[in-house]
Amino acid sequence: MSVGMIILGFVIGIIILLILVTIHEFAHFIIAKLAGAYVYEFAIGFGPKLFSWGKKETKYSLRLIPFGGYVYIASELADPPKGREDEVIPEHRKMENIKRWKKMLFIVAGAIMNFFIAVFIFTILFASLGHKPNDMTYWGATYSPQGVAYQAFQGTPNITEVNQEIVILDYWLGTDKTQIEQAALDYNNCLAQGNDNCVDSPGVTVSHLSKNNQIPDYTTTVYNFIDVLKKQYDKNPEHNDAIVFRIRTVNAHQQFSGPLLEPTITSAVAFDQTKGVYTVGIAAPNRIFTSTWQGYSYGWKETFTQSVSILKSFGLLFTGQWGQLSGPVGIAKTMSSILDNGAVPFFLYVAMLSANLFVLNLIPIPPLDGYKFLETAVEGTIISGKKINGRYKMWYYRKDEVKLAQAKIKYEEINPNWHLPNKTKLIINITGAVLFILLFIGITIKDIFF
Known part of the structure; x- marks a missing residue:
């Protein structure tokens, strides 16, 4: 990859991240305005101000560091901006005094916006393409013409085209091609007779990917190959093994069909000894959608899947696996490599980032939105508890005029806008x-x- 492409990817990565965060903050801004909060400033970026505009209540600014943004709202916890100390802010427009449900909606608005951006991109792409590219959880594989799998399939009767409809059920490894072909045929014939307890031939390495006649997904297949082929390569110093596959064709409804309705054994193909490792030449397949609606609905599922994935990454903090975490710079570097692959991977990555931001912001850790939501919910729960207790006491003392009057006074003294002490916050x-x-x-x- 050229230096120019790396720089371009870095710049585009930063711009995309800035756009996603700006949309996130804009959602906060809109809800704050609708809730009646006094908004001093809507800023894109952090750090020194590059320029600003706006003459009324709210000013808009673009700042030097393009890693975020913020909505500056009048609050008892924060001083007013420099030069605006003399502005008289109505108490009911300060953040602490906004109705609690409006405040909670304001807090989650940005995350919700990121969620719907991800949904929009995923659903549009999947519905229009008719597939999800490179899905490791789907069955089948994309087969490289230079790989031994492709070569083995190409020489198999009834196969006119090698595509991802071909599924590898089992495979046999060994140095004697005739021996492993016969072992595969014996096993296949045994299964064809309805025997569920077929025994593998001795002297060959065999791996069964399909369990109980189920279609194996790509993840199961590729990790099995990585493990078994490495062991076989290390075990044989001559590195002259061959491989035989037991295969079948599957349609888009994940049913066995097509030219290979019944399992078929391929001819043995020798591995390339010059690569220094055994490989079969497979890559992740496309998840096929049989209708536009299926693609659209899977877009929602993909959004939830990618959203949850950030929690797994966040958990790496507690296991010391920092190498798998990425910040803005890591995102920009990834963007550099994705740009070479076309528009679809680019937009899928943007959707994944937006889905990640959705959940990341809802994690209940300060200063993230999730903590602010939790804090507001706790305050609301405490107030509700006081009100319920007050109502109960008024009911309990309903026949005692003196105690009833005292209970009413205490109930009326409950501050609906009570919040945790500012110092604690x-x-x-x-x-x-x-x-x-x-x-x-x-x-x-x-x-x-690093």
């Missing part, structure tokens, strides 16, 4: 922000130098 949020910044710096250093 500041300590929690500042601590979380510092840790988050340190994590960001650490991942960025890893992405650049």
